[in-house]
């Protein structure tokens with residue numbers, strides 16, 4: 103019986119660790135730089151240029167007043183001309199808090215309807231295959247760079263903390 107419940111806890115611990123690993127690996131980018139950045143007056147072009155988006159690991163967060171704005175994925179032409187019909191995808195969930203996974207290495211285009219695209223509520227997001235070698239080396243290359251080892255240390259720390267948490271939980 104004891105062995106059985108121990109195994110169950112071990113399994114739970116491993117599942118928790120896998121979850122934590124994924125959370126640590128994926129990155130949420132707040133569009134506009136904060137939780138309410140999908141609004142006029144924010145230079146979203148500037149914001150996008152200062153971020154690095156990696157395929158599969160990066161998510162966008164659009165925070166806005168749901169009564170005024172929405173989020174539509176469009177093609178490049180519609181992005182440039184602020185055309186909100188015939189969009190690629192309606193990202194709008196209804197709560198004014200939308201997340202979108204960047205699952206392809208390409209440039210995504212998003213605009214708000216309601217005329218707000220003309221006021222600058224639009225963003226183009228360039229998604230990379232992987233992080234460029236400089237200034238941030240890809241974690242997979244074992245070149246002993248400081249950034250990738252920082253990531254590894256961080257992940258091991260998360261693991262150690264979880265093990266300690268569960269060990270004390272078992273006792």
Ligand SMILES: *[C@@H]1O[C@H](CO)[C@@H](O)[C@H](O)[C@H]1NC(C)=O
Pocket residue numbers: 145146147148151
């Ligand atoms: C926003 O930033 C971009 C890139 O730096 C710049 O080219 C553009 O003029 C800015 N737009 C506004 C409205 O300030």
Ligand SMILES: *[C@@H]1O[C@H](CO)[C@@H](O)[C@H](O)[C@H]1NC(C)=O
Pocket residue numbers: 177178179180185187188189
């Ligand atoms: C982009 O979408 C608009 C609106 O649906 C459409 O009229 C246009 O043909 C599309 N352009 C391209 C290059 O797909």
Ligand SMILES: *[C@@H]1O[C@H](CO)[C@@H](O)[C@H](O)[C@H]1NC(C)=O
Pocket residue numbers: 172192193194195196215
């Ligand atoms: C997008 O989807 C939301 C939620 O389902 C809906 O309320 C809204 O009318 C849709 N917008 C467009 C332009 O289709």
